[in-house]
Amino acid sequence: MISTCLDVNEKGHLTIGGADTVDLAAAYGTPLYVMDETAIREACRSYKASIDEFYGGKGLPLYASKAFCCKEIYRIMAEEGMGADVVSGGELYTALAAGFPADKIFFHGNNKTEAELKLALEKNVGTIVADNMTELHTLSRLAAEMGRRVRVFLRIKPGIDAHTHNFIRTGQIDSKFGFALETGEAEEAARLAHSLSGLELVGLHCHIGSQIFELDPFCLAAEVMLRFMARLQKEGIQIKELNLGGGFGIRYKEEEHPQPYHAFMEKVAGTVAATCAAEKLETPYIYIEPGRSIVGPAGITLYTVGAVKDIPGVRTYVSIDGGMTDNPRYALYQAGYEVITANKAGKPRNFTVTVAGKCCESGDLIQENTKIQYCEPGDILAVLATGAYNYTMSSNYNRICRPPVVMVKDGEARVIVKGETYEDLCRNDM
Ligand code: LLP
Numbered sequence: 382m383i384s385t386c387l388d389v390n391e392k393g394h395l396t397i398g399g400a401d402t403v404d405l406a407a408a409y410g411t412p413l414y415v416m417d418e419t420a421i422r423e424a425c426r427s428y429k430a431s432i433d434e435f436y437g438g439k440g441l442p443l444y445a446s447k448a449f450c451c452k453e454i455y456r457i458m459a460e461e462g463m464g465a466d467v468v469s470g471g472e473l474y475t476a477l478a479a480g481f482p483a484d485k486i487f488f489h490g491n492n493k494t495e496a497e498l499k500l501a502l503e504k505n506v507g508t509i510v511a512d513n514m515t516e517l518h519t520l521s522r523l524a525a526e527m528g529r530r531v532r533v534f535l536r537i538k539p540g541i542d543a544h545t546h547n548f549i550r551t552g553q554i555d556s557k558f559g560f561a562l563e564t565g566e567a568e569e570a571a572r573l574a575h576s577l578s579g580l581e582l583v584g585l586h587c588h589i590g591s592q593i594f595e596l597d598p599f600c601l602a603a604e605v606m607l608r609f610m611a612r613l614q615k616e617g618i619q620i621k622e623l624n625l626g627g628g629f630g631i632r633y634k635e636e637e638h639p640q641p642y643h644a645f646m647e648k649v650a651g652t653v654a655a656t657c658a659a660e661k662l663e664t665p666y667i668y669i670e671p672g673r674s675i676v677g678p679a680g681i682t683l684y685t686v687g688a689v690k691d692i693p694g695v696r697t698y699v700s701i702d703g704g705m706t707d708n709p710r711y712a713l714y715q716a717g718y719e720v721i722t723a724n725k726a727g728k729p730r731n732f733t734v735t736v737a738g739k740c741c742e743s744g745d746l747i748q749e750n751t752k753i754q755y756c757e758p759g760d761i762l763a764v765l766a767t768g769a770y771n772y773t774m775s776s777n778y779n780r781i782c783r784p785p786v787v788m789v790k791d792g793e794a795r796v797i798v799k800g801e802t803y804e805d806l807c808r809n810d811m
Pocket of ligand 1: 588671
């Protein structure tokens, strides 16, 4: 199985975290998001352990909560001693409502509104990652108005694009995020942040992409950022902290083999140490921001099969009771997934199907021409590795209710997000 929390029991049913998925579907209905708490906690611990091992404990993993956001996940992250990356007033509000420590929150975003920045300052959010000059000026003004000093990071575009399986080093990256190095904008921003009253420029941040399998782009990004830090140091601008972002790839398809996280940490830490020595820099305090790799492999989505439609010579559509409203990633990115007939998980996967959702939209597909165990109406399908960017990217298109999220721990399940009702859908209608 692609995730360690998945198995097949003696009944031939798929299990997650020791719970039988067929029983979960019967108890909570479908569609149903299921997450395994042990897998989530293990991922956090492995990131923390490798920071201890390779940076002598001088660092902190921040959970990128856009991957999966609800109160319970912030409680778990707080218990695991993680920091958190939030990107909106809504994520910030949720984190605080769950009692997540404000000082361990990094607030990101390329266009934080003044209301969002005010909320962050009022609630003593630890760090604001500034994206642009306008924001630096706004922050300085708000700091004066509110009698606050603000810990600021600058988001830098290091000129490395790792969005595909092959990374490229470009002179000038076209991105809405952050300050460009090549044009001198990043340097100008550092000077501005250093000089503006109320701001304390403590760190630099970069994020080179998501679902990345190679280690080299991360190393190159670290090197570029440290060289920039050394340049600033010569100007008298001391930067003590470095956030290297997230983006570590996970296994969606059986043929994918991502690097273990500690291999990534070891190699990047080697680059950090070597570059610091060459540039005569003190090793900065290191942050990383994994999202997908913490929750992605820990989640699955369960559906009930409705119609099975064979179009001879064309393809077989298996229609499920969810679709792009709970998982828009195939429609958006042609994302790969493994699909299993959960109640026949012990059988061979020799039925080639296209899994279709129930929206009025031909592109509402979860996977095309994929091999699953034979299935018929009433069977339970499981789509694997849906823990990241599924629930958080869900919608109410066609007025379809969002499914509940159930957390499993050692075979026991509990609802952590209730499913929406039709009344919920009309709650704000006048
Ligand atoms: N830090 C920053 C600044 C980010 O922008 C992101 C992701 C992360 C950390 C976490 O990256 P991760 O470790 O999860 O790869 N909706 C897309 C993914 C968008 C990622 C955006 N930024 C998807 O479904 O694949």
